[in-house]
Amino acid sequence: MHGYSGRMLHIDLSRGEVKIDTFDEAFAQTYLGGNGFAIRLLYDRVAPGTDPFAPENVIVFAVGPTTDTLVPGATRCCAATKSPLTGLFFDSTFGGMFATAQKRAGFEAVSIVGQSDTPVYLLIHEDGAEIKPADDLWGQPTRESNLAILAREAAGTEVVSIGPAGENRVRYACAVHTWEKSRDGVAGRGGVGAVMGSKHLKAVAVRGKRKTSMADPEAVKTLLGETRETMKVGTAALKQYGTTILVNVINKIGALGVRNLQTEVYDKADAISGETFREAYFEKDTTCFKCPVACGKDFHVQDGEYAGTRWKMPEYETIFALGSMLDNDNKGSIVKANELCDQLGVDTISVGVTLSFAFECFEKGLLTPERCGRELHFGDYRTVLELIEDTAHRRGIGDMLAEGSVRMAALLGGEASRYLYAVKGLEMPAHSARVLKGMSIGYATATRGGSHHDTRPTLQYGTDHDNTTVHGKPEFAVQNQHFTAVGDSLTQCRFVSERGFGSMLTEYYPRMINAVTGWQLTLEDVERIGERIWNLERAFNVREGIGREQDILPYRVMHEPVPDGMHRGMYCPPEELQSMLAQYYALRGWTPQGVPTRERLEHLGLAPIAEELA
Amino acid sequence: MQVTVSTIVFGLPQGQRTSQVEVALPAPPLTLHDLIAYKVKQEIAEIHTHQRPGLSGEYLTPEVLILASEALKPGAVEDEIQRAQQAFVARGFMIVIDNRRVWDAEAVVDIQPEMRIEFIKILPLVGG
Numbered sequence: 001m002h003g004y005s006g007r008m009l010h011i012d013l014s015r016g017e018v019k020i021d022t023f024d025e026a027f028a029q030t031y032l033g034g035n036g037f038a039i040r041l042l043y044d045r046v047a048p049g050t051d052p053f054a055p056e057n058v059i060v061f062a063v064g065p066t067t068d069t070l071v072p073g074a075t076r077c078c079a080a081t082k083s084p085l086t087g088l089f090f091d092s093t094f095g096g097m098f099a100t101a102q103k104r105a106g107f108e109a110v111s112i113v114g115q116s117d118t119p120v121y122l123l124i125h126e127d128g129a130e131i132k133p134a135d136d137l138w139g140q141p142t143r144e145s146n147l148a149i150l151a152r153e154a155a156g157t158e159v160v161s162i163g164p165a166g167e168n169r170v171r172y173a174c175a176v177h178t179w180e181k182s183r184d185g186v187a188g189r190g191g192v193g194a195v196m197g198s199k200h201l202k203a204v205a206v207r208g209k210r211k212t213s214m215a216d217p218e219a220v221k222t223l224l225g226e227t228r229e230t231m232k233v234g235t236a237a238l239k240q241y242g243t244t245i246l247v248n249v250i251n252k253i254g255a256l257g258v259r260n261l262q263t264e265v266y267d268k269a270d271a272i273s274g275e276t277f278r279e280a281y282f283e284k285d286t287t288c289f290k291c292p293v294a295c296g297k298d299f300h301v302q303d304g305e306y307a308g309t310r311w312k313m314p315e316y317e318t319i320f321a322l323g324s325m326l327d328n329d330n331k332g333s334i335v336k337a338n339e340l341c342d343q344l345g346v347d348t349i350s351v352g353v354t355l356s357f358a359f360e361c362f363e364k365g366l367l368t369p370e371r372c373g374r375e376l377h378f379g380d381y382r383t384v385l386e387l388i389e390d391t392a393h394r395r396g397i398g399d400m401l402a403e404g405s406v407r408m409a410a411l412l413g414g415e416a417s418r419y420l421y422a423v424k425g426l427e428m429p430a431h432s433a434r435v436l437k438g439m440s441i442g443y444a445t446a447t448r449g450g451s452h453h454d455t456r457p458t459l460q461y462g463t464d465h466d467n468t469t470v471h472g473k474p475e476f477a478v479q480n481q482h483f484t485a486v487g488d489s490l491t492q493c494r495f496v497s498e499r500g501f502g503s504m505l506t507e508y509y510p511r512m513i514n515a516v517t518g519w520q521l522t523l524e525d526v527e528r529i530g531e532r533i534w535n536l537e538r539a540f541n542v543r544e545g546i547g548r549e550q551d552i553l554p555y556r557v558m559h560e561p562v563p564d565g566m567h568r569g570m571y572c573p574p575e576e577l578q579s580m581l582a583q584y585y586a587l588r589g590w591t592p593q594g595v596p597t598r599e600r601l602e603h604l605g606l607a608p609i610a611e612e613l614a
Numbered sequence: 615m616q617v618t619v620s621t622i623v624f625g626l627p628q629g630q631r632t633s634q635v636e637v638a639l640p641a642p643p644l645t646l647h648d649l650i651a652y653k654v655k656q657e658i659a660e661i662h663t664h665q666r667p668g669l670s671g672e673y674l675t676p677e678v679l680i681l682a683s684e685a686l687k688p689g690a691v692e693d694e695i696q697r698a699q700q701a702f703v704a705r706g707f708m709i710v711i712d713n714r715r716v717w718d719a720e721a722v723v724d725i726q727p728e729m730r731i732e733f734i735k736i737l738p739l740v741g742g
Contacts, residue, residue: 229677234738236680237625243742249624252734254713275629316742430742457741463734464705466717495740566713 002215003065003516004028005106008037011122011129013199014055014114018128023108029519029529030605033064035091035488036533037109038080042089043536043609045111048543052084052191053169053198055115061102061204062109064491065516068100068212070220072231073496075099075288077177078488079160079187081195085171085350085404086425086449089540091488092192093453094160094185095288096177098206099491101158105208112201121149121161121203126210134202139164141343146178149205160185161203163345165392166193170402172350172427173197173392176342183286183296184312188347189451190426215518223511227500234499235293239285242295243316244274246430249461250316251324254565255432258324259378260356261421261556264432265565268329272319277331286312293496299335306332311339314348317452320430321352326359327378337385344392350404353427355387357405358397360419366412372397418555424449424546431457433557433572436467440572441580442477444551445594447537453494455480459503468567470576474583479504482530489533505530532604535588535596539609548594551581615639615727619653621670625737627680633670635660643722646709650702650719651695653733658688669694672735673701679737707735 001024008021031040038060045058059081066074077099083090102110106126116131119138123130137145145161159178166173173193177185187193196202214220237245250256251269258266270276280303286296297313314322314334322328322337341348361367362376369375373396376383390398400408406425409416421428426449433439442455455477460467483505487497490513501508510521538546552558553572561571585592589600598610616638623631637656639649654673660666668685671678674697678686688694701707702719709716710732716723725731 233676233680235740236627237629237737238740240627241629243740245625245629246739246742248630249736249739252622252624273630278629452742458739461736461739461741462705463708463736498740499738566710566715568713 001025001028002213002518003069004033004108005210005212007107009107009110009124009129011110011112011131012114013112013116013120013131013201016131020128028065028517029521031533032486032489032529033108034062034076034078034093034491035080035485036529037062037489038078038091039089039533039536039540041109041111042080042082043540045113046082050082052082052087052195055199056113057082057195057198059112059192059195059199060109062491063099063103064489066490066492066512068103069214069516070217070224071512071516072224072290072292073493073500074491075291076491076493077102077185078491079175079192081190081192083190084169084194085191088424088447088449088544088546089537090190090192090448092187092189093488093491094175094177094187095493096158096179096183096185097181097289098158098160098177098179098185100289101156101206101208103212104210105206106210110204112199114199116200119200119202121205122201123153123157124204124206126208137161137202138167142176142345143178143343145203146176149203150180153205154207156209157205157207159203159205160187162193162196163343163392165345165402166197168392168394168402169194169197170346170391170394171404171407172347173345174347176345183288184342185288186342189349190448193345214516216515219511219515223508223515227508231292231496231500235295235495238295238495239293241274241278242297242313244277244313244319246316247273247319248275250430252566253435253461254562254567255435256324257320257421257430257432259327260325260360260419262360263564264435264562264567266324269324271329272323272331272334277313280331281335283310288493291493291496295495301332301335304330304332306336309336309339311335311342314338317429318348318352321349321356322384325352325356326381326384328381328384330381333381333385337388340385340388344388346388346392349429350427351388351391351401353421354401354405354408355384357408357419357421358401361412361416364415364419366414366416420554421556422450422554423552424550426450428554433553434562434570435567436460437470437572438467438473438476440553440557440577441473441584442480444553444577444581445477445481445584447534447541453488454484456484456494456498456503458498468570470580474580474587477584478587481534482527485530485533486526489529528604532606535601535604535606536609538596539601539606539613542595542613548581548592551594553577615641615725617725617727617729617731619731619733621672621733621735623671623679623735623737625739633666639725642724644725645722646702646716646719647699649709649723649725649731650698654695654698655691658691658694661688670733672707672733673698676737679735707733709733
């Protein structure tokens with residue numbers, strides 16, 4: 001079987017068992033890899049109602065058919081689980097070198113269930129896996145943990161680990177991969193790190209030397225030749241600045257969240273723009289394995305009270321969450337906060353948006369100095385840094401912040417929920433749900449919740465895209481969700497795929513898959529794979545109680561127009577959202593309550609799922 | 615009437631590029647197509663008199679803008695105006711007047727000297 005090893009690995013930490021399983025070509029063609037494999041495994045193995053922190057929850061690490069082939073950007077590893085933040089299916093991908101090492105170990109997917117009595121790490125190799133003690137690493141930051149494991153294991157090993165936040169079950173704890181040679185990777189969103197922590201799983205290490213065969217390497221080379229120029233042009237700014245290049249442009253169009261979205265124009269944006277960061281702190285480019293773009297950067301803070309800090313560049317989302325949302329224009333503190341989040345193992349988006357929610361609650365009198373143990377004021381970056389640490393260790397008010405903004409709003413009561421910026425429990429990223437109508441419907445229907453990786457904002461920033469009208473947006477969301485489902489199943493970098501092979505599914509995708517696997521898939525076949533994965537994710541969530549009532553947007557997005565800037569007056573009122581939802585469900589062939597129908601599921605080869613949802 | 619037109623190109627490998635040109639406009643009525651024509655004409659005149667090195671480039675393709683190794687030299691004025699007007703209709707760039715985007719090329723706009731007029735080009739980016 002070209003493109004696949006045909007093997008999976010299942011590990012039970014409670015029993016100390018390791019089992020190698022196989023799959024056939026039909027399974028591969030049905031679910032493709034990565035995201036697709038992960039949702040199939042989680043749907044089958046995690047019973048509805050399972051507590052995400054229970055031993056019965058499962059974590060899956062999965063790669064795709066193009067991983068470790070000539071196809072560029074297939075360097076992501078998909079980490080999936082039932083999220084402790086949303087209670088739903090969640091997949092988060094990370095770059096670096098881990099996915100390649102997993103592929104070389106010969107396991108397309110690794111599932112982990114159970115709970116160890118003591119801290120452990122896994123070493124996965126071509127013959128299976130070993131469960132090793134990690135007592136001495138418990139409590140350590142991610143980088144130190146990763147480096148300690150690398151020192152113990154043979155050359156060629158790659159590691160992803162959790163920090164104190166994961167150990168303390170901070171609901172948005174992440175897992176961090178340190179690639180010593182270049183760019184690190186973070187499985188940031190949804191709390192996969194917290195689930196690892198609940199299993200006393202400090203880290204996962206992997207190594208191997210297997211090679212992945214391609215059916216037609218010449219066809220891959222031809223495809224790459226055809227797309228090289230497009231990719232070069234489409235990633236030119238990304239290569240130079242990374243995602244920080246977005247700060248100024250998104251602020252210019254009036255879509256950059258400020259002070260917990262009280263406005264979307266930041267008058268200090270230039271102080272934290274990509275251009276400013278690069279000029280002040282750029283040290284070197286970093287890249288995931290064999291990536292032609294190299295969007296990663298390492299920074300060295302040269303000025304102010306954080307001078308001397310050396311860490312990777314904060315991404316655009318991080319600058320939004322820990323910068324403009326908190327009215328923090330101290331760029332050195334944003335690099336420092338990024339370091340703290342990575343080392344402690346905290347998702348930068350969720351912690352930043354939760355903090356900005358807390359700051360506004362303080363401003364409105366819903367949180368008192370007594371309850372917080374301090375005052376919370378926008379612009380106070382020192383407090384931001386202290387609260388990140390308190391959150392990771394669940395100290396004081398940090399214990400409440402560690403629950404995420406939605407649970408925090410429920411605890412505070414009153415009008416606190418009006419200040420939330422979250423969908424289905426997941427704090428939202430830096431692509432405005434008020435200004436971009438495609439994101440309005442995209443966020444509301446995202447299986448992850450408030451994520452920009454289910455429906456993508458990329459095309460919506462083009463001047464040829466009318467972001468102001470709802471016309472065509474449900475169709476856009478449906479098609480784009482199939483694209484992201486396929487992309488995450490190929491475990492491709494979104495940037496390389498969007499700007500190299502297309503931001504929607506195009507003929508390049510079946511050509512790429514066919515060249516690697518030797519299959520004869522059409523574009524329609526690939527669309528159906530994406531739709532199948534999406535429906536299975538939705539079915540997982542429906543089993544957990546999700547329906548139309550949960551497909552909603554935050555109060556502020558639905559009731560408070562943007563107060564200023566180029567898109568002043570824009571928002572997504574409830575009736576507009578309901579109209580888009582009705583169209584969206586109809587396009588998907590779902591019921592008016594947002595449940596996949598038997599007819600549609602049977603068409604997608606998911607008839608047994610229909611029985612369960614009936 | 616004299617107005618200042620700013621051109622902002624986002625997404626260049628060199629970062630954001632902003633330039634300005636002072637444009638003399640006739641008395642109203644004026645359409646966006648007219649505004650584009652006067653702006654392009656003035657910019658080219660300044661290039662010919664060495665007041666500016668090259669085109670600001672909002673109506674050029676991403677390939678031309680990103681791969682250019684030197685200042686962007688104009689062709690004949692009428693050709694450049696036509697290219698710019700066509701690019702606007704194809705939404706290759708946007709025009710924003712006093713913080714509001716104006717979509718229709720044939721729309722008559724009531725331009726006043728103190729207004730903020732911006733031609734904005736967004737080169738291909740990725741959404742975070």
